[in-house]
Amino acid sequence: MPIKLQIVTAERLIFEGDVDEVNVPGQEGDMGILPKHAPLMTTLRPGEIVVVTDKQPQFFAVSGGFLEVRPERVIILADSAERADEIDIARAQEAMERAKANMSDKTGGGLDAAAAEAALARALTRVKVANKRRKNN
């Protein structure tokens, strides 16, 4: 029995479909969700979502959000999310460099330390997810 999965952001629907397994970066640690999981609600860290359909993994980068598991469906409310093949690697890397610079710079480019760290975490994830897609092809 597949899981009905929806990944949505405030701007658009990123993914919708039947999948066999969902792996997400939960607040308390990565977790995998298989069919018939107990109802669950959690916040997400920036990280990578892996969706498995017929043993084919699909990768998404997520910058945080919420996960709701219901008996019949799984919904991910992402702050922002991208499918691996949508990520512009050059831009992601650039953002990562910028985030790193902001981290080391005491003024943080106008950002406070937490925001700079969050930006770095997001950028790192995007680069990682984008690279994974490359290897797969």
Next chain:
Amino acid sequence: MADIRQIDRRRKSVKSIAKITHAMEMIAASKMRKAQERGLAGRPYSEKITEVIASLAALYPKGQAHPLLQARPVKKIAIIHITPNRGMAGGLVGNINRRSLSFERSQGKDTVYIAVGKKGIDALRRTGRNIKAEFILGENPSYLQTLPIARLAIDGFINGEFDEVHLAYSKFINTMVQEPVIVKLLPEEPAERAQGTNLEYIYEPSASSVLDKILPRYVESRIYQTILESIACEFSARMIAMKSATENANEIVEELALQYNKARQESITTEMLDIIGGASALS
């Protein structure tokens, strides 16, 4: 005969006005569709988030809820005043401005404005309102661009700078009708939990931490959705305004054509009379 030329010149210029307003009508129609689509694309997110908040808020007895859910005596209110950047949209802008001002009067409380959109900013300045912040967004704002507005509203509310936040914008009823409305944004009033959704969730790390994170997201997504809706309104109002402008211009063109033909005929008749008169005088 200067008269004929003048009529002709006017006819031509009105014709080109009609062309321009017609083009503006088409542009507004396509932009309206785009804004509507973007609004619809975000719908699943906002519906979902509303539902989640309803079931989370039901876990808390009233009064112990999250600060964003707590109503308190109202001394000062904030209005997020959302208007287009440009006019040429019929009565749209004026309606929203009037709605906000009459709301302020009816409440009789200290009011600060968070103004979004040039037209509203101008009107609020002109009437000497207390403006806390001004935002000018494009006609295609991203979610990220709307976040500072939410930040301002949430921080101000939590710091006690104001005790209620309202959104003033025009509601999209259909392509022909937009209605200026004021709705309360903060404190949030979660919808009643729908029947039959009484699932026992496991919350990780805890229900309150999920609620802490999700409430601000809800405010953000509502502001974003509202801005998209008012953009759709702006374009549909402009489309209608330009449509009637085109119709009026075409009517004038027809009238002028009639006048022009009449004047031309008259001049030909007088000319002929002159010629005939001259010819008969000679014979």
